[in-house]
Amino acid sequence: MMTGSPDPGDWALLGIEPGASADEIHCAFRKNIETWKPGALATYNLMEPEERQERLAAIETAYEHILASSQSTEATVPANLPTPVMHGAGPTAAAPDRESAPGDYLRYLRQRQGMNLKDVERRIKINHVQLEAIEEGRPDLLPAPVFVRGFLIAYAQLLNIEDPSGFAKAYLKDWPQPG
Amino acid sequence: MEAGISRSEPQVWAVGGGKGGVGKSVFTVNLGAVLVRRNLRVAIVDADLGGANLHTLIGLDSPRPTLADFLERRITNLEDVLLPTGIRGLSLLSGARAMVQAANPKYAQKEKILRHLCNLPVDVVLLDLGGGSAFNVLDFFIAAHLSILVVVPEHTSVENAYQFLKAAFYRKLQRVQPRAEVSRILKDLMRRKTELGISTPGDLISAVGNFAPEMAVKMATALKGFKPTIVVNRVQLPRERDLADEIARASTTYFGTPVSAAGWIDADPLLVRSVQERKPAVERYPGGSFSKAMMRIANTLVLTTGL
Ligand SMILES: Nc1ncnc2c1ncn2[C@@H]1O[C@H](COP(=O)(O)OP(=O)(O)OP(=O)(O)O)[C@@H](O)[C@H]1O
Numbered sequence: 001m002m003t004g005s006p007d008p009g010d011w012a013l014l015g016i017e018p019g020a021s022a023d024e025i026h027c028a029f030r031k032n033i034e035t036w037k038p039g040a041l042a043t044y045n046l047m048e049p050e051e052r053q054e055r056l057a058a059i060e061t062a063y064e065h066i067l068a069s070s071q072s073t074e075a076t077v078p079a080n081l082p083t084p085v086m087h088g089a090g091p092t093a094a095a096p097d098r099e100s101a102p103g104d105y106l107r108y109l110r111q112r113q114g115m116n117l118k119d120v121e122r123r124i125k126i127n128h129v130q131l132e133a134i135e136e137g138r139p140d141l142l143p144a145p146v147f148v149r150g151f152l153i154a155y156a157q158l159l160n161i162e163d164p165s166g167f168a169k170a171y172l173k174d175w176p177q178p179g
Numbered sequence: 180m181e182a183g184i185s186r187s188e189p190q191v192w193a194v195g196g197g198k199g200g201v202g203k204s205v206f207t208v209n210l211g212a213v214l215v216r217r218n219l220r221v222a223i224v225d226a227d228l229g230g231a232n233l234h235t236l237i238g239l240d241s242p243r244p245t246l247a248d249f250l251e252r253r254i255t256n257l258e259d260v261l262l263p264t265g266i267r268g269l270s271l272l273s274g275a276r277a278m279v280q281a282a283n284p285k286y287a288q289k290e291k292i293l294r295h296l297c298n299l300p301v302d303v304v305l306l307d308l309g310g311g312s313a314f315n316v317l318d319f320f321i322a323a324h325l326s327i328l329v330v331v332p333e334h335t336s337v338e339n340a341y342q343f344l345k346a347a348f349y350r351k352l353q354r355v356q357p358r359a360e361v362s363r364i365l366k367d368l369m370r371r372k373t374e375l376g377i378s379t380p381g382d383l384i385s386a387v388g389n390f391a392p393e394m395a396v397k398m399a400t401a402l403k404g405f406k407p408t409i410v411v412n413r414v415q416l417p418r419e420r421d422l423a424d425e426i427a428r429a430s431t432t433y434f435g436t437p438v439s440a441a442g443w444i445d446a447d448p449l450l451v452r453s454v455q456e457r458k459p460a461v462e463r464y465p466g467g468s469f470s471k472a473m474m475r476i477a478n479t480l481v482l483t484t485g486l
């Protein structure tokens with residue numbers, strides 16, 4: 001049950017107590033990214049750019065660990081619900097490729113697990129409009145990549161995708177850099 | 180708690196900013212004017228020797244006596260320098276016309292001032308510090324029970340706030356006894372800080388711990404007693420409201436010692452008008468956004484200090 005549980009440092013890094021609710025976890029992640037992202041007024045000139053990158057990476061890892069552990073203790077959506085009716089693709093359509101069409105892959109898995117965007121919004125506290133933008137690969141509708149990476153980790157985690165941070169990294173490979 | 184008749188020593192709250200013009204003085208005056216409504220006796224102290232102007236904000240032209248009379252020993256009892264402000268429960272220790280030498284008192288002199296401040300017949304002493312992070316400012320800032328850092332949502336102000344906090348942490352460590360040895364060790368470590376990977380007070384204490392564990396414990400204890408809290412003033416955009424929380428969060432994790440957020444204050448033309456009218460905004464325009472923010476913040480500060 002408790003395998004892969006985050007160490008106390010992970011919670012401390014996000015500034016929350018162990019056992020915080022899913023809501024608090026997602027909220028703390030977003031606040032931390034807001035605070036430490038490159039160009040943030042709140043941490044202007046507090047540290048060297050490399051140190052900032054290390055810190056952001058540590059925050060992401062902590063978030064991922066915490067999400068993974070809260071998934072294993074929370075009841076997850078059964079992965080093999082009866083296949084719902086899908087628009088465009090028939091029930092027998094092959095799964096989109098995880099590498100070349102990661103957004104379609106997310107949508108495919110979500111629908112296979114019988115969830116609509118609002119269900120996902122309720123679970124991981126990411127607005128359904130942004131979730132749709134993620135599935136459609138629309139950087140213009142989404143915040144900076146540092147945030148989207150967190151969204152992707154949470155979403156991938158929810159859908160039981162293997163190696164969520166690897167998935168997030170691959171998804172954002174060709175994403176336009178801000179500035 | 181019967182604060183009004185308590186005989187205990189006052190709490191000293193210092194207001195610093197690391198930068199000029201961020202609103203330290205208007206914050207101090209208005210915080211004082213809000214606190215007296217809780218039946219607390221408050222002294223506001225113009226510790227910005229050399230740039231004193233609290234008297235101006237409160238509507239007094241040439242206050243006498245002033246801190247200069249105390250520092251130059253014309254008056255021996257600091258209590259005798261307290262001036263009424265016209266607001267019940269609020270008195271002023273004016274720094275007007277303090278001499279240039281007095282603007283940079285020796286450490287012993289600062290300790291003497293602090294000792295006398297703690298004997299004033301009030302419940303709270305609010306110290307309005309000057310801008311910058313010179314020792315005369317830092318030493319009052321780190322000695323206070325509560326250290327309030329006023330920041331405005333501008334890069335220069337945030338940058339100065341961090342420089343100020345770093346300097347304050349470092350100064351706090353420097354004051355640990357035995358001072359000569361501590362100062363020698365700190366100097367040596369800071370000279371090699373890149374090589375040793377020291378960038379925060381926490382790193383510095385760990386480095387000390389490698390060869391002087393007892394001293395490291397004393398340093399950690401000294402830092403624990405230092406409780407800075409952040410106020411963001413002159414907020415114009417909704418997202419700037421989060422800045423105090425963000426700075427507090429960043430400081431806490433980066434410096435490894437708790438820094439809190441006391442809240443945010445709108446940029447408010449009524450505050451500017453109250454300055455022109457030389458009356459505290461909370462008295463003249465109690466319904467204005469500046470005044471409402473001051474009441475909210477006073478509430479938070481009273482709760483956090485258990486006043
Ligand atoms: N919340 C506010 N809304 C609008 N104007 C403000 C606000 N706070 C401060 N100001 C403006 O900034 C001016 C300077 O404020 P104040 O004298 O308190 O700054 P200070 O930090 O004490 O400066 P110094 O470092 O010179 O002592 C005020 O006279 C007022 O015009």
Ligand SMILES: [Mg+2]
Pocket residue numbers: 203204205227232307
């Ligand atoms: Mg001032």
